[in-house]
Amino acid sequence: MPGPPNAVRRSERARSAILTATTELIHELPYAKLSIEAIAARAGVGKQTIYRWWPSKGAVVFDAMLEQDSGPDGPGLPDTGDIRADLRLLLRGSIAALTEPGVEGFLRAMYVEIQQDSDLGELYRERLLRPQRTAITRRLEAGIQAGQLRPDLDLELTLDLLVGPIQYRWSLGVGGLDDAYADALLEAVMATAM
Amino acid sequence: MPGPPNAVRRSERARSAILTATTELIHELPYAKLSIEAIAARAGVGKQTIYRWWPSKGAVVFDAMLEQDSGPDGPGLPDTGDIRADLRLLLRGSIAALTEPGVEGFLRAMYVEIQQDSDLGELYRERLLRPQRTAITRRLEAGIQAGQLRPDLDLELTLDLLVGPIQYRWSLGVGGLDDAYADALLEAVMATAM
Amino acid sequence: MPGPPNAVRRSERARSAILTATTELIHELPYAKLSIEAIAARAGVGKQTIYRWWPSKGAVVFDAMLEQDSGPDGPGLPDTGDIRADLRLLLRGSIAALTEPGVEGFLRAMYVEIQQDSDLGELYRERLLRPQRTAITRRLEAGIQAGQLRPDLDLELTLDLLVGPIQYRWSLGVGGLDDAYADALLEAVMATAM
Amino acid sequence: MPGPPNAVRRSERARSAILTATTELIHELPYAKLSIEAIAARAGVGKQTIYRWWPSKGAVVFDAMLEQDSGPDGPGLPDTGDIRADLRLLLRGSIAALTEPGVEGFLRAMYVEIQQDSDLGELYRERLLRPQRTAITRRLEAGIQAGQLRPDLDLELTLDLLVGPIQYRWSLGVGGLDDAYADALLEAVMATAM
DNA sequence: TATTAAACGAGACGGTACGTCGGGTCTTCGG
DNA sequence: CCGAAGACCCGACGTACCGTCTCGTTTAATA
Structure with a gap:
């Protein structure tokens, strides 16, 4: 054995x-x-x-992707004190990463595997998605502390509103993903969050 | 030949x-x-x-899915005159469809194929995604006419805010997709849209 | 029906x-x-x-071959009165036919089919082989009449001795099939037949 | 590669x-x-x-045939000192082998393949045909040494006269292949060979 | 001359087998 | 015992043809 x-x-x-x-x-x-x-x-x-x-x-590909960097946006997120500016960087950066050839192939591959292999999906969520979400949540919390966001803000939902539309467009190939889209999305979400 | x-x-x-x-x-x-x-x-x-x-x-699977129904929500969308109620139905219905065994298998399969076959992606967008988006856009326009939504509303963006977070959570297996989530999402979007 | x-x-x-x-x-x-x-x-x-x-x-090929000519030697055989000369022509002609591109392809095909299809084999024997053998037998009989061959000659066997070695070499690709071989073969057979 | x-x-x-x-x-x-x-x-x-x-x-079938025995007659040939008796055994044995169900299928298959695949034909000649012909040639040479055959005998031609008619009849399904045929054939060839 | 039943061209169909690719396992050998 | 190499059993691929079966469309015997 x-x-x-x-x-x-x-x-x-x-x-x-x-x-x-x-x-x-x-x-x-x-x-x-x-x-x-x-x-x-x-x-x-x-x-x-x-x-x-x-x-x-899929697991090999996942490890190869991790070896390259720690995900589409990296686990860290700047905190300049200006929540709007920081989130703008986040959204623009997300779009840039999703479009960058070095990253897109990996992410499409992960999307494929995640649909078919729940173990790998769990791994992806723990190692990539959760850190990314945690980082953004932290930054939103800091924004609340700084009085730039509503104290009763639903953080998880706000996060989904920021990230979901971009992922949705990208994963289905809808197009129109550029800085202008990022900015418009950000303004819409900020309108609910302040 | x-x-x-x-x-x-x-x-x-x-x-x-x-x-x-x-x-x-x-x-x-x-x-x-x-x-x-x-x-x-x-x-x-x-x-x-x-x-x-x-x-x-993938093309066979796509046709088989079309044969079953015309997509996760169907092309139609009720118009009761109450935009909030109609959109609630839409979001709850989307979540229900994504979870229903008869639909989920097809959609996961399509997600897999779309990442790898751009022709099929185009087909999916034309035959399923575009009609669905058009239907929702129509309903939002009617809401504007009825004075229930802001006249300067960015319809495409609003649409993404409604649909994106759900698709994002579903496709990555984030979980937490239930009626409460649908309602919270709707309230957040409505806050920007009125 | x-x-x-x-x-x-x-x-x-x-x-x-x-x-x-x-x-x-x-x-x-x-x-x-x-x-x-x-x-x-x-x-x-x-x-x-x-x-x-x-x-x-195989039956189509057989008919196509018949359409071209009536076999490797044709059913007829000259009778100049000189049995040795006539048989020399026969043997040299057989070898020439078996080597001629227009014929060889057909005959190889028939060999293939005959091994696998007994109906077609029967057809081949009746339509091609038997007439050919009958013609040669007739000529041998005439040779006996003319006193050029032994009266007690076994015609069938003599026929096989004339034709068999050539077919054998050709069908197994042994080579060495030329006029000299035809002549040597003829002399050997004539030695037993006179 | x-x-x-x-x-x-x-x-x-x-x-x-x-x-x-x-x-x-x-x-x-x-x-x-x-x-x-x-x-x-x-x-x-x-x-x-x-x-x-x-x-x-065809190559598989050929190897399978080799695995069974070393050919239709085997490479060896008895030498009792009596050339006529030994050749009688050879011819009768050849006919028996060609008729034996365990061998006939293989040989028909090889005939089919040899017509269509010259590489395989070469292999067949080298591994089966040449050894068989060499063995018979050896026996004929011994017969000459023993004074039972003419010293100027054309060995290759004699070989063809012995084997050709049998192969010819068998491969074209002419029939009449029995011990009597073998004996008559042998006598005819011996008449030219002594 | 018009009718009509067949043979015809075309090619879609349910199948079988082809020869190839890759998956995941197993075995052999070298370090 | 790990690693390289790669043979093995197996399932599926996408293709080529098989022989059968419709489809209209000629076409030629007969009414």
Whole structure:
């Protein structure tokens, strides 16, 4: 019986070669053409070495994405004291990230996998979505402290109002995602939040 | 060179058997396990008959979904004269549809395909998304006429504020999608729209 | 129930187009690539028109071959009065025919089909092989009459000795089939036959 | 690019299962119905495992035939000192082999493939035909040494005279292949050879 | 000459098998 | 024991043809 692999003996060389190969292939191929076999070949690694450490292709892609950065916006969010300016940066930055080729491929891939693999969905929420949401929530709370937002503001809902429309347009390919959209969205949400 | 098939001679029996089989299998299997081969076998049809009329599995699934109904909310939207009540129905109904087993499988499948197939994405937008958005826009315009909404309202943005957060939560599995969420979302948007 | 087709109403145009197309394709393609579909397309004919009049691809090919000539040597055989000269012509002519591109493709095809389809084998024997053998037998009998061959000669066996080695070498690709071989073979057989 | 497979790591279990399955199916089915798919299924093997090691169905069948025995007559030939007796055994044995169900299916299949695949034809000649012909030639040479045959005998031609008529009758289904035919043939050839 | 039943061209259909790709497992060898 | 290599069993892909079955449309015998 194999039992779990011994993480101590894990080859760092293999691990990073796999993630690098995955990143390259995500940028070169449509996601449907990305195969474990291709990753292994590109990384100069046996397939078993991938299967030993990751449960699915989506998990490899997820790790490769994490290796690149810590998500579409990064976990941090500036606090200049001006809530409107900071959120503008957030929304414009989100749109820019979703459009950037280095990121879009990864995110589309994650969208695909999340619809089909609830374990991976949970992982995505814990490792990427929750930190991002927490960071924004923190900034909104600071805005309340600073008297720039209503004290009784529903933070979760405000967050959804800021992020949801952008994700919705992006994921369905609706288009019209530019700075002007970000600004208009921000003004609409600020109108309810002050 | 084969050229395009002659649609006049198409077998209605085969067409509807294929869509019915697809619908059944979408409900029985995880989408990743749905194969053209399985659809053909269940429908009692040769694979070629599927490939003759649809360019991809996603296109078959899309047609099967259309055959079931005309989308998550249907193209129509009530107009009782009370914009708040009508939109409440819309949002609650959207959430209910996204959760209903008969619909969720189809929509997850479409989300998967849209990320990977831009032709299918365009089809989805034209045949499902645009009608839905047009219907809501019409209702908002009527609300403006009735003096229940601000005349200078940005309709597209308002639409995104209503629909985006729900789609966003659903597609990423964030949870918390219930009538209370729908109502809170509606109140927030109405606050900006009146 | 369809019943047998009415041969009177048969389209001569279709019949000859099919046989011509078959002959062309036999010359252009390896036999394994020759399909009924290709024949029908080349002939500008519906597949059903082929299936209506021939039971199998082999039968079409057989008819196409008959249409070209009446076999590798033709049913006739000269009788100059000199049995050795006449048989030399026969053997040299057989080898020439088996090597001629216009004939070889057909004969290889028939060899293939005869191994697998006993009905077609019977047809081949009756329509091609038997006449050929009868013609040679007649000539041998004339040779006996003329006192050039032993009166107690086993005609069937002599025939096999003349024809068998050539067919054997040709069908197995042994090579060495030329006029010199024909002549040597003839001398050997004549030695037993006089 | 895959490159050639590594023969060292080849599974003997799979190899012999494939050849056994092929032998069984050759005996059960007409050759036209024998598919790679059926062989793989019967052998409990993936199709790729067949395609990895053999270039064509004919090549598999050929190897399966070799696995059974070393050809229609076997490479050896007795030398009792009596050339006539030994050749009688050869011819009668050839006819028996060609008629034996366990062999006939294989040989018909090889005849079919050889007409269409020159690589396989070459293989057949090298591995089966040449050894058989060499063995007979050796025996004839011994007969010359023993003074039972003419010293100036054309060995290749004599060989063709012995074997050709039988192969010819068999391959075209002429019939009449029995011990009497073998004996008559032998006497005719011996008449030229002594 | 008009009628009419068939053969015809076209090609969609339910199937079988093709040869290929990739998934996930297993085995062998080297470090 | 991990890792590389890659063979293995398997399921599915998308394609080619099979032989059957409609469809209109000629077309030729007969009424």
